[in-house]
Amino acid sequence: MKIDIPQHKKRVHELRMPVRWGDMDAMGHVNNSVYFRYMETARIEWMCAIGCQPAPHGQGPVIANAFCNFHHQLEHPDQLLLTTYVSDPRRCTFESWCTIERESEPGVVCAAGGATVIWVDAALRKACPLPDWMRALVS
Known part of the structure; x- marks a missing residue:
């Protein structure tokens, strides 16, 4: 199944890993x-x-x-x-997204x-509130 990530989501990271x-x-x-x-992990x-x-004793992200x-x-x-995307920053939150593909089948999303x-x-x-530096990264 080919899944297109809408344009408003910003691609921020890729991670390669094996299935154990x-x-x-x-x-x-x-x-x-x-x-x-x-x-x-991604x-x-x-x-x-x-x-x-x-x-754990300061400020930071939780799900x-x-x-x-x-x-x-x-x-x-x-x-x-695994490709990570972010979007929709608000006062205290933002959305994170991830697609999972097999390296042997580029573009075929196995899970999202x-x-x-x-x-x-x-x-x-x-x-x-989201810090300004984080807001800038997820906008």
């Missing part, structure tokens, strides 16, 4: 919960690349919700390409999902 043997379930394909780990890799390290649509099975030993990222003050345990 332990990612599969009894049915012989990647377990549905693992796709969320793949997308999380999102965290992007955030670290832009200098947004986890800050408010997440979803994934499954189009084609993945299995070991597939090599994956996303998450709403909310900026929080960990000490106060509440949402706070």
Whole structure:
């Protein structure tokens, strides 16, 4: 299935990774919960690349919700390409998106999902405005 990412989404990162043997379930394909780990890994890799390290006692991103649509099975030993996109910055949130393809089948999206990222003050345990530097990166 070919999926076009709408123009308002900004492509920000690519990550290549293998499907590990332990990612599969009894049915012989990647377990549905693992796709969320793949997308999380891609999102965290992007955030670290832009200098947004986890800050458990400061301000930073947390996930408010997440979803994934499954189009084609993945299995070991597939090599994956995860592409991360961002969009729709608001006062405290932005949207993140991820497509998952096999490197051997460029352009064929096996799964696509996303998450709403909310900026929080960990000490106060509440949402706070996106910093200007993050807003600029996701706009």
